Amino acid sequence: MDTLTLKLRGMSCASCANNIDQAIRLIPGVIDCNVNFAAEQATINYDRTRTNLKIIQSAIDAAGYSSYQVSEDILTGEDDTHTAIKLAAEQEISRKVIVAGVIAIIIFVGSIPMMTGLNFWFIPEFLHNYWVQLLLTTPVQFWCGWGFYVNGWKALKHHTATMDTLMAVGTSAAYLYSLFVTLFSGFFTAQGIIPHVYYEVSVTVIALILLGRLLEHRARGKTSEAIHKLMGLQPRNARVIRGGVEMDISITEVEINDVIVVRPGEKIPVDGEVITGISTVDESMVTGESLPVQKQPGDEVIGATINKTGSFQFRATRVGKDTFLAQIVKLVQQAQGSKAPIQRLADQVTGWFVPAVIAIAIATFVMWFNFMGNFTLAIMTTVGVLIIACPCALGLATPTSIMVGTGKGAENGILIKDAQSLELAHKITTIVLDKTGTLTQGNPTVTDFVCVKGTANHNELQLLQLAAAVERNSEHPLADAVVKYAQSQEASLIECNDFAAVPGSGVQGVVSDRLVQIGTERWLTELGINNHSLQEYKQVWEAGGKTVILIAVDGVLEGVMGIADALKPSSAAAVKILQKLRLEVVMLTGDNSKTAEAIAQEVGIQRVFAEVRPDQKAAIIQSLQSDGKSKIVAMVGDGINDAPALARADVGIAIGTGTDVAIAASDITLISGDLQGIVTAIQLSRATIGNIRQNLFFAFIYNIIGIPVAAGILFPFFGWLLNPILAGAAMALSSVSVVTNALRLRKFKPKIISGGVQ
Ligand SMILES: Nc1ncnc2c1ncn2[C@@H]1O[C@H](COP(=O)(O)OP(=O)(O)OP(=O)(O)O)[C@@H](O)[C@H]1O
Ligand SMILES: [Cu+]
Numbered sequence: 116m117d118t119l120t121l122k123l124r125g126m127s128c129a130s131c132a133n134n135i136d137q138a139i140r141l142i143p144g145v146i147d148c149n150v151n152f153a154a155e156q157a158t159i160n161y162d163r164t165r166t167n168l169k170i171i172q173s174a175i176d177a178a179g180y181s182s183y184q185v186s187e188d189i190l191t192g193e194d195d196t197h198t199a200i201k202l203a204a205e206q207e208i209s210r211k212v213i214v215a216g217v218i219a220i221i222i223f224v225g226s227i228p229m230m231t232g233l234n235f236w237f238i239p240e241f242l243h244n245y246w247v248q249l250l251l252t253t254p255v256q257f258w259c260g261w262g263f264y265v266n267g268w269k270a271l272k273h274h275t276a277t278m279d280t281l282m283a284v285g286t287s288a289a290y291l292y293s294l295f296v297t298l299f300s301g302f303f304t305a306q307g308i309i310p311h312v313y314y315e316v317s318v319t320v321i322a323l324i325l326l327g328r329l330l331e332h333r334a335r336g337k338t339s340e341a342i343h344k345l346m347g348l349q350p351r352n353a354r355v356i357r358g359g360v361e362m363d364i365s366i367t368e369v370e371i372n373d374v375i376v377v378r379p380g381e382k383i384p385v386d387g388e389v390i391t392g393i394s395t396v397d398e399s400m401v402t403g404e405s406l407p408v409q410k411q412p413g414d415e416v417i418g419a420t421i422n423k424t425g426s427f428q429f430r431a432t433r434v435g436k437d438t439f440l441a442q443i444v445k446l447v448q449q450a451q452g453s454k455a456p457i458q459r460l461a462d463q464v465t466g467w468f469v470p471a472v473i474a475i476a477i478a479t480f481v482m483w484f485n486f487m488g489n490f491t492l493a494i495m496t497t498v499g500v501l502i503i504a505c506p507c508a509l510g511l512a513t514p515t516s517i518m519v520g521t522g523k524g525a526e527n528g529i530l531i532k533d534a535q536s537l538e539l540a541h542k543i544t545t546i547v548l549d550k551t552g553t554l555t556q557g558n559p560t561v562t563d564f565v566c567v568k569g570t571a572n573h574n575e576l577q578l579l580q581l582a583a584a585v586e587r588n589s590e591h592p593l594a595d596a597v598v599k600y601a602q603s604q605e606a607s608l609i610e611c612n613d614f615a616a617v618p619g620s621g622v623q624g625v626v627s628d629r630l631v632q633i634g635t636e637r638w639l640t641e642l643g644i645n646n647h648s649l650q651e652y653k654q655v656w657e658a659g660g661k662t663v664i665l666i667a668v669d670g671v672l673e674g675v676m677g678i679a680d681a682l683k684p685s686s687a688a689a690v691k692i693l694q695k696l697r698l699e700v701v702m703l704t705g706d707n708s709k710t711a712e713a714i715a716q717e718v719g720i721q722r723v724f725a726e727v728r729p730d731q732k733a734a735i736i737q738s739l740q741s742d743g744k745s746k747i748v749a750m751v752g753d754g755i756n757d758a759p760a761l762a763r764a765d766v767g768i769a770i771g772t773g774t775d776v777a778i779a780a781s782d783i784t785l786i787s788g789d790l791q792g793i794v795t796a797i798q799l800s801r802a803t804i805g806n807i808r809q810n811l812f813f814a815f816i817y818n819i820i821g822i823p824v825a826a827g828i829l830f831p832f833f834g835w836l837l838n839p840i841l842a843g844a845a846m847a848l849s850s851v852s853v854v855t856n857a858l859r860l861r862k863f864k865p866k867i868i869s870g871g872v873q
């Protein structure tokens with residue numbers, strides 16, 4: 116399955132998004148599709164063997180819209196063209212708003228003497244002439260309002276209707292009625308009716324709707340501010356050393372393995388590994404971690420972060436669209452384009468909204484004309500209904516908040532992969548934390564080493580050499596610790612053959628013709644290896660929260676090692692806060708239960724699942740999910756062994772400093788690995804969902820109150836009718852208020868809850 120993101124052009128409201136969605140879904144080979152009105156983009160999952168970009172694009176064209184592909188490289192300036200197109204569109208709308216606005220004012224002023232019965236010397240009488248008004252209105256109707264006809268027609272060709280249909284029909288009705296009065300005023304006077312024109316209705320409504328669109332456009336631009344901020348972090352140039360010469364080159368020319376020089380205060384251009392020099396780097400813009408990070412040779416640096424104190428040189432490891440920053444931008448864009456489950460309701464409503472409104476409009480007309488016999492009121496109420504009933508606020512309610520929310524997440528070092536996880540996060544009831552690398556720093560170090568045969572004859576060193584030879588082949592953090600320890604003891608390197616890793620248990624290999632097996636006590640017991648000696652060491656170390664591994668050579672236990680991995684400074688406090696939020700916090704680890712208990716006690720976790728094999732982690736998540744009603748389980752982990760559990764959990768949260776596999780399997784990534792990020796993610800989810808609810812309220816309330824009032828439901832009781840001009844104003848206001856409310860989310864700041872008394 117392939118995924119494709121296309122930027123869309125030509126949508127005017129949520130019904131347009133629905134139409135495009137349907138058009139794409141009809142293509143054979145398209146598996147899933149998601150059109151986002153606020154982000155103006157479509158994300159399409161398709162089968163490469165059955166369809167392709169061209170077919171999809173022509174289907175969008177055929178539906179009456181256009182599309183273009185977003186470049187994956189954030190630096191190619193592709194986004195600039197998008198901005199330019201948007202700007203041009205905005206300028207055109209502004210021109211139309213000005214023309215329609217000025218003409219509306221002229222017509223209004225012209226009718227003041229008529230309405231008030233007073234004469235003003237500065238208001239020429241001819242302004243009230245029907246023919247003059249016709250002359251003024253016609254360009255507004257057909258130039259400013261042309262877009263309504265074009266889009267309405269496009270929709271009609273596909274047997275659908277959008278807000279443009281409503282606008283085209285509504286304003287045309289007012290215009291044509293007035294035109295009829297202008298041409299045949301005698302017809303009305305003959306029947307004893309004083310003829311009246313309603314040119315100002317169509318002019319003002321067009322002006323208001325376009326003004327609303329303009330404001331909405333501008334405000335919507337701000338919802339993707341976070342992405343632009345992220346993109347803006349990318350420096351333009353890099354200073355590389357090529358052929359012994361230092362030179363400034365454009366960032367797009369930097370290649371992998373280039374050596375790059377960074378001075379104090381400069382931005383690090385791409386991702387890489389330090390080769391010489393020591394410094395501290397401010398990574399807050401990418402990881403959300405406010406404290407500067409020490410860097411020395413061998414450490415990784417992230418592009419777009421700022422070098423503080425020293426100078427250093429590093430080797431580029433990832434450039435272009437592969438850099439960490441580019442990946443973040445891509446993920447955030449995808450998340451912003453995804454659909455939250457809460458939107459389903461709004462989607463369902465928009466689906467039948469326009470046809471329903473047209474039906475209500477017809478019914479209104481029939482009521483007023485056939486039963487009341489009032490043609491003028493019939494026209495005006497119908498126009499009012501058509502104009503106030505617009506689904507665009509409904510279509511904007513969810514996606515605008517999601518855009519701001521996910522962007523806010525990225526700003527705080529929390530990468531949210533899709534809207535669904537953002538929505539779910541505030542409902543989490545249970546948090547499962549992996550031990551190694553999640554609660555602990557994941558930099559295990561060997562602290563104790565004891566050999567069965569004692570230290571005589573360099574037994575220790577020999578055994579260490581055997582162990583390191585095997586562990587060199589393993590990617591496990593514990594293996595790393597063993598290898599580092601061996602290096603510090605100056606153990607020499609030997610070859611290892613027939614290496615095999617048993618996940619969750621240990622590793623083995625043949626070194627100098629001897630079978631070396633390293634792993635858990637349970638595994639060695641399974642292998643039939645007697646491991647009774649050295650128990651006293653093992654127990655003491657485990658009680659101290661250390662991981663103990665056993666080393667056997669040719670089936671005989673030869674030594675034990677105690678490996679310590681310090682807790683992250685944030686762990687205990689984060690656990691406390693989560694518990695304060697009434698979440699059940701659970702620890703899940705592959706490590707020995709005594710070690711696990713010791714660590715759990717240190718951070719304040721009561722429920723522990725230890726000695727869980729990697730393949731069982733997902734099963735435990737599942738059992739927690741079915742443990743009582745409405746359990747929403749989040750899993751936080753870093754390792755490859757956590758991936759199935761992360762995928763299984765309702766919300767999988769990966770530690771950004773962990774493995775790529777874990778990050779890929781998760782829904783949310785805490786870039787810096789600080790567990791406080793879980794709390795922030797939950798708070799952000801709460802804030803976003805609250806904001807969406809307010810938006811949906813705004814969007815629905817206008818229509819629920821507006822449509823019946825416009826249809827004249829209050830007329831029999833109070834004699835109230837909704838002037839079509841007011842309807843236009845209300846409609847424009849509804850989308851503006853929704854977007855403005857979504858923008859309030861930009862003020863979101865993680866609330867610091869202290870671990871102590873609240
Ligand atoms: N390469 C290895 N060398 C030595 N022991 C290993 C190795 N791999 C696994 N083990 C043993 O298997 C146990 C379980 O490993 P596993 O990877 O499932 O969990 P973990 O990393 O200890 O903990 P967590 O599940 O909290 O991340 C380890 O505690 C260790 O004793
Ligand atoms: Cu609209």
Ligand SMILES: [Mg+2]
Pocket residue numbers: 549550551552553753754757
């Ligand atoms: Mg782990």
